[in-house]
Amino acid sequence: xxxxxxxxxxxxxxxxxxxxxxxxxxxxxxxxxxxxxxxxxxxxxxxxxxxxxxxxxxxxxxxxxxxxxxxxxxxxxxxxxxxxxxxxxxxxxxxxxxxxxxxxxxxxxxxxxxxxxxxxxxxxxxxxxxxxxxxxxxxxxxxxxxxxxxxxxxxxxxxxxxxxxxxxxxxxxxxxxxxxxxxxxxxxxxxxxxxxxxxxxxxxxxxxxxxxxxxxxxxxxx
Amino acid sequence: xxxxxxxxxxxxxxxxxxxxxxxxxxxxxxxxxxxxxxxxxxxxxxxxxxxxxxxxxxxxxxxxxxxxxxxxxxxxxxxxxxxxxxxxxxxxxxxxxxxxxxxxxxxxxxxxxxxxxxxxxxxxxxxxxxxxxxxxxxxxxxxxxxxxxxxxxxxxxxxxxxxxxxxxxxxxxxxxxxxxxxxxxxxxxxxxxxxxxxxxxxxxxxxxxxxxxxxxxxxxxx
DNA sequence: CCCTCTCACTTTGTATACAATCTACAATTA
DNA sequence: TAATTGTAGATTGTATACAAAGTGAGAGGG
Numbered sequence: 271x272x273x274x275x276x277x278x279x280x281x282x283x284x285x286x287x288x289x290x291x292x293x294x295x296x297x298x299x300x301x302x303x304x305x306x307x308x309x310x311x312x313x314x315x316x317x318x319x320x321x322x323x324x325x326x327x328x329x330x331x332x333x334x335x336x337x338x339x340x341x342x343x344x345x346x347x348x349x350x351x352x353x354x355x356x357x358x359x360x361x362x363x364x365x366x367x368x369x370x371x372x373x374x375x376x377x378x379x380x381x382x383x384x385x386x387x388x389x390x391x392x393x394x395x396x397x398x399x400x401x402x403x404x405x406x407x408x409x410x411x412x413x414x415x416x417x418x419x420x421x422x423x424x425x426x427x428x429x430x431x432x433x434x435x436x437x438x439x440x441x442x443x444x445x446x447x448x449x450x451x452x453x454x455x456x457x458x459x460x461x462x463x464x465x466x467x468x469x470x471x472x473x474x475x476x477x478x479x480x481x482x483x484x485x486x487x488x489x490x491x492x
Numbered sequence: 493x494x495x496x497x498x499x500x501x502x503x504x505x506x507x508x509x510x511x512x513x514x515x516x517x518x519x520x521x522x523x524x525x526x527x528x529x530x531x532x533x534x535x536x537x538x539x540x541x542x543x544x545x546x547x548x549x550x551x552x553x554x555x556x557x558x559x560x561x562x563x564x565x566x567x568x569x570x571x572x573x574x575x576x577x578x579x580x581x582x583x584x585x586x587x588x589x590x591x592x593x594x595x596x597x598x599x600x601x602x603x604x605x606x607x608x609x610x611x612x613x614x615x616x617x618x619x620x621x622x623x624x625x626x627x628x629x630x631x632x633x634x635x636x637x638x639x640x641x642x643x644x645x646x647x648x649x650x651x652x653x654x655x656x657x658x659x660x661x662x663x664x665x666x667x668x669x670x671x672x673x674x675x676x677x678x679x680x681x682x683x684x685x686x687x688x689x690x691x692x693x694x695x696x697x698x699x700x701x702x703x704x705x706x707x708x709x710x711x712x713x714x
Numbered sequence: 715c716c717c718t719c720t721c722a723c724t725t726t727g728t729a730t731a732c733a734a735t736c737t738a739c740a741a742t743t744a
Numbered sequence: 745t746a747a748t749t750g751t752a753g754a755t756t757g758t759a760t761a762c763a764a765a766g767t768g769a770g771a772g773g774g
Contacts, residue, residue, distance in 0.1 A: 275555035276757065278543070302726070312759045314536070317727085321500070321540055325547030327642065333497035334726055334765045349637040356578040415571040417650070420549065421643055428639070498727065524756070534729045539757085556735045556756055 277311050281319035289328055289339055290430050291396050296341035327428055344482045350425045351475035358422050363464040364413035366455050371412025375455045378408035382448055394437030436481050499533050503541035511561055512652050513618050518563035549650055566704045572647045573697035580644050585686040586635035588677050593634020597677045600630035604670055616659030658703050
């Protein structure tokens with residue numbers, strides 16, 4: 271377990287996963303010694319991983335008081351989706367225009383199929399969710415806009431927790447949208463791809479905001 | 493020196509500053525022991541600071557081989573400005589609509605004046621540059637879109653090095669644009685503010701790209 | 715009764731020490 | 745000569761130990 275090139279790198283992914291799957295919930299304190307025990311390493315790599323997650327916006331830190339899992343307000347969720355909406359469609363369109371990206375799209379298609387199978391077999395699960403995130407990642411990977419890719423992926427990760435809470439939504443319309451997107455990409459139709467991505471993001475955001483209205487999430491604390 | 497709540501926090505800012513001012517240049521290795529000596533701390537907080545800078549995209553790390561200052565290609569610079577162009581104008585417009593932001597704009601006006609004075613006194617300098625960055629920061633601070641603010645500030649920091657290399661550009665048109673922006677903000681004209689910010693970013697990007705064409709920068713290394 | 719101060723305890727932050735990995739150059743072999 | 749291996753030195757990565765800051769319960773005073 272945790273075999274990366276360095277411990278901290280793998281740890282950061284492991285803790286992120288534990289946050290995304292809800293093992294650690296918004297507001298939970300992340301005690302260094304406790305994490306060190308859980309992952310069987312010393313506090314140093316734990317601290318390094320936590321600081322990286324802090325830079326990525328998943329956890330908050332108060333000096334000498336420790337780390338906590340950051341919560342998210344509806345305003346913040348909207349902001350995050352807004353960022354994705356003004357960048358992600360362009361990235362997919364860019365990738366669609368690049369011939370080299372075709373093999374990424376083919377893999378994306380495979381990942382999408384896998385995710386549908388996972389959903390059919392086990393219903394909404396962490397496995398489905400991870401595949402879904404990977405699908406979106408592959409769509410933009412073919413663009414050569416490295417920084418934009420980074421930003422979009424980070425924003426996706428930030429709202430991933432909330433997507434997972436409402437995965438049941440993913441059984442109807444969103445999957446049709448995913449299909450339309452990947453078909454447009456495979457067909458090389460950049461404009462259609464852009465359009466479908468934007469629509470997908472808009473709808474997903476609205477769905478999530480509706481859910482949050484009925485089941486409000488506490489705001490990020492100081 | 494370096495009196496923050498924690499050493500690592502201050503260190504990260506100090507190293508960032510040393511990168512932005514060109515003390516450490518693109519491609520330079522950042523040896524931990526050397527930095528520890530320079531800032532008079534042990535290697536642990538140095539590592540933590542470097543990892544944070546890595547998360548912020550300013551330095552790159554190869555496990556067991558060390559950290560280096562990341563370089564930037566013209567493509568990347570364009571990408572970064574593109575991100576700013578699709579987010580920053582909206583943020584300033586948002587802030588302009590919020591009454592609470594007025595006092596931020598007043599401070600921004602003061603900072604702008606200070607920067608002009610600094611430019612008149614000493615010409616293009618690190619001091620001017622820092623004030624310029626602070627000016628842009630204050631313009632968006634009044635929006636309540638926390639994540640967007642974070643992204644824009646980070647992108648600004650990433651290209652700040654290249655802005656500093658060509659500060660002589662800042663003596664003519666850019667300052668007129670800054671004036672138009674702050675006047676629109678103080679007058680509460682959100683649409684004008686948005687327009688002037690977008691124009692400013694477009695022009696600045698084009699200027700920088702032109703400079704890079706004549707004086708090419710090495711691409712980021714593996 | 716409430717406020718404040720103290721002091722033990724918990725938790726974080728940093729320094730030092732040690733282990734693992736990489737780099738470069740010399741020695742060996744085909 | 746060219747390729748490969750071995751080894752010393754340098755550098756990074758992690759564990760342990762210690763210092764500093766925060767927390768909370770109980771004593772004492774208003």
